[in-house]
Amino acid sequence: MALARTRNLTFTYPEAEAPALRDVSLELEAGEVVGVxxxxxxxxxxLLRAFAGLVPHFHGGRFEGSVEVAGRxxxxxxxxxxxxxxxxxxQDPEEQVVLTHVAREVAFGLxxxxxxPRQILPRAYEALGAVGAAHLAERSAVELSSGELQRxxxxxxxxxxxxxxxxxxxxxxxDPAGAAEFLxxxxxxxxxxxxxxxxxxxxxxxxxxxxxxxxxxxxxxEPEWPELAEQDRSVPGDVVCSLQDVHFAYPRRRPVLxxxxxxxxxxxxxxxxxxxxxGKTTVAKLAAGLLKPDxxxxxxxxxxxxxxxxxxxxAVRERAEEEVALGVCGDRARARRALAVVGLAGHERRHPRDxxxxxxxxxxxxxxxxxxxxxxxVDEPTRGVDPARKAQLAELLRSEAGRRATxxxxxxxEFAAAVGDRSVVLGREAVRV
Amino acid sequence: MRxxxxxxxxxxxxxxxxITAHVVVAGAITCLLLGVCLRAPRSRARLYIAGTLLSxxxxxxxxxxxxxxxxxxxxxxxxxxxxxxxxxxxEELWSAGLNALRLAAVGLAFAAYALLVDHxxxxxxxxxxxxxxxxxxLLPTLERDAxxxxxxxxxxxxxxxxxxxxxxxxxxxxxSSLERGLNLAEAMEARGYGRPGRSGLPAPPWRxxxxxxxxxxxxxxxxxxxxL
Numbered sequence: 204m205a206l207a208r209t210r211n212l213t214f215t216y217p218e219a220e221a222p223a224l225r226d227v228s229l230e231l232e233a234g235e236v237v238g239v240x241x242x243x244x245x246x247x248x249x250l251l252r253a254f255a256g257l258v259p260h261f262h263g264g265r266f267e268g269s270v271e272v273a274g275r276x277x278x279x280x281x282x283x284x285x286x287x288x289x290x291x292x293x294q295d296p297e298e299q300v301v302l303t304h305v306a307r308e309v310a311f312g313l314x315x316x317x318x319x320p321r322q323i324l325p326r327a328y329e330a331l332g333a334v335g336a337a338h339l340a341e342r343s344a345v346e347l348s349s350g351e352l353q354r355x356x357x358x359x360x361x362x363x364x365x366x367x368x369x370x371x372x373x374x375x376x377x378d379p380a381g382a383a384e385f386l387x388x389x390x391x392x393x394x395x396x397x398x399x400x401x402x403x404x405x406x407x408x409x410x411x412x413x414x415x416x417x418x419x420x421x422x423x424x425e426p427e428w429p430e431l432a433e434q435d436r437s438v439p440g441d442v443v444c445s446l447q448d449v450h451f452a453y454p455r456r457r458p459v460l461x462x463x464x465x466x467x468x469x470x471x472x473x474x475x476x477x478x479x480x481x482g483k484t485t486v487a488k489l490a491a492g493l494l495k496p497d498x499x500x501x502x503x504x505x506x507x508x509x510x511x512x513x514x515x516x517x518a519v520r521e522r523a524e525e526e527v528a529l530g531v532c533g534d535r536a537r538a539r540r541a542l543a544v545v546g547l548a549g550h551e552r553r554h555p556r557d558x559x560x561x562x563x564x565x566x567x568x569x570x571x572x573x574x575x576x577x578x579x580x581v582d583e584p585t586r587g588v589d590p591a592r593k594a595q596l597a598e599l600l601r602s603e604a605g606r607r608a609t610x611x612x613x614x615x616x617e618f619a620a621a622v623g624d625r626s627v628v629l630g631r632e633a634v635r636v
Numbered sequence: 637m638r639x640x641x642x643x644x645x646x647x648x649x650x651x652x653x654x655i656t657a658h659v660v661v662a663g664a665i666t667c668l669l670l671g672v673c674l675r676a677p678r679s680r681a682r683l684y685i686a687g688t689l690l691s692x693x694x695x696x697x698x699x700x701x702x703x704x705x706x707x708x709x710x711x712x713x714x715x716x717x718x719x720x721x722x723x724x725x726x727e728e729l730w731s732a733g734l735n736a737l738r739l740a741a742v743g744l745a746f747a748a749y750a751l752l753v754d755h756x757x758x759x760x761x762x763x764x765x766x767x768x769x770x771x772x773x774l775l776p777t778l779e780r781d782a783x784x785x786x787x788x789x790x791x792x793x794x795x796x797x798x799x800x801x802x803x804x805x806x807x808x809x810x811x812s813s814l815e816r817g818l819n820l821a822e823a824m825e826a827r828g829y830g831r832p833g834r835s836g837l838p839a840p841p842w843r844x845x846x847x848x849x850x851x852x853x854x855x856x857x858x859x860x861x862x863x864l
Contacts, residue, residue, distance in 0.1 A: 315828030
């Protein structure tokens with residue numbers, strides 16, 4: 204008997220014009236690992252929410268068909284009652300952390316399930332250890348990098364020892380080694396897992412089966428993705444930004460960078476990779492002028508702009524075109540051109556918060572590109588971006604590379620290889636260029 | 637110190653500041669709480685302290701124009717329609733000072749709670765405290781969100797300056813906090829929050845200083861009610 208199944212599930216969010224899921228029937232056997240692919244907005248996250256019971260209980264909307272998990276109908280079982288049998292890791296680690304102390308955060312779900320008090324902390328520490336985050340147990344979640352936070356969220360789910368794991372882009376913030384280890388761990392747990400991923404190669408080797416969604420409809424197998432083509436390389440020109448012997452530490456924490464050097468030249472794209480928590484975002488912010496070094500020098504010529512990790516920060520104005528125009532003194536004509544470049548023509552008057560997550564990413568990119576900077580810094584631009592959009596982004600960055608120096612912080616090796624002229628890898632002890 | 641003990645002490649100090657009729661007592665409590673708040677990282681404490689002290693200053697400035705008490709005028713001003721004659725008496729100034737210090741003490745007690753108390757442990761304590769603990773965690777989150785918006789604007793060369801510039805961030809801050817609240821609520825429900833039979837981490841034993849803090853809080857309130 205299947206552990207979980209949907210039967211002819213059609214679901215429409217309140218006030219949505221079209222269903223997010225259409226007539227979806229899917230069965231998951233105990234211990235089966237299923238990869239779910241599809242473009243942004245195809246219904247992948249909604250499918251996970253349906254298995255967790257959050258659709259329809261939390262979101263409302265029109266629900267037809269049925270979903271059963273461990274013999275329980277989700278229409279009559281609340282998500283909190285399914286917790287423990289099901290554990291969910293959502294897309295955005297920053298928006299699912301309840302407590303600030305890491306070990307207590309992992310313990311939170313165990314407490315809710317009524318786990319005997321003496322077992323709570325040992326299970327929390329065990330789960331943290333399993334995802335390579337034991338060293339974070341006593342840290343504050345506020346201090347963690349996105350990748351470290353994602354490990355904490357994964358530990359919170361594993362600590363519940365569920366029968367069904369629902370993982371929405373669980374490795375989007377992890378370094379390649381960490382991602383491979385985590386997926387190997389999930390595959391070895393012997394529990395059923397539904398894994399949504401935008402980097403198919405990561406999941407393919409661990410999945411028993413692949414399905415894909417297209418406009419809410421479910422199909423077996425993998426969709427056809429465009430290849431990330433090697434782009435033409437340009438000749439590096441003058442140095443636009445130079446970091447020399449840079450030392451940096453956040454207040455009351457150990458140093459992040461000691462004696463760091465980097466030169467960014469016009470015409471080249473440098474990719475920056477490394478383990479979680481090694482200071483990639485710190486380097487990016489130093490280069491863009493958002494942070495000042497404790498010692499050493501950062502010299503820039505011309506204008507710098509940075510695309511931060513969280514696209515939700517690019518929602519200050521009421522309309523997309525106004526948001527983009529912010530960086531160019533309200534010049535809406537330029538803003539509209541920038542929106543068109545990232546494929547958001549026709550969305551000018553929409554509220555940034557009404558856009559889908561993929562569209563928000565592109566709005567944020569337009570908000571930065573419109574300033575035509577001499578130095579462009581982008582931090583994890585492929586987070587939550589489907590392969591088709593990723594290929595477009597690589598092409599866009601390459602086509603504009605000659606006009607500026609570009610620093611791309613990314614864990615996505617395939618993307619880095621496609622866009623980068625040169626890569627810098629930050630390690631815990633050394634910097635490799 | 638346990639969160640409950642710390643909250644008891646802070647609440648006791650705020651209570652005494654509210655019930656006392658002595659400016660010196662309210663002033664001493666305000667200074668004490670200011671010292672406590674300054675133990676938090678300056679970058680975070682600055683917002684709370686500045687907000688509280690500016691509010692207190694506003695109360696001090698406005699009270700003499702609103703109250704009409706006392707018979708020892710220090711300043712006799714013009715007659716203003718509706719308000720009548722504007723004059724300031726020494727009693728009004730005294731009252732304004734007391735009210736301002738009361739507000740400052742209560743504000744700083746809350747600031748100390750927001751800045752220094754371990755909200756995680758409060759959230760994990762008795763059920764009725766959880767919604768309150770979650771609600772007060774909103775302030776640090778708003779601080780981070782505001783910093784994030786300012787950073788995203790700086791990242792495209794836009795500097796946020798002045799009161800107007802900061803005021804323009806209020807609307808996106810509200811929207812982002814609502815969105816975050818919904819996402820967090822969804823994540824909490826998915827993790828079994830609200831399900832009956834909740835357990836908890838073993839509570840650390842009450843130590844001597846926790847008991848002493850609660851006893852001191854009771855004594856402070858009693859002394860305030862009886863003699864201050």
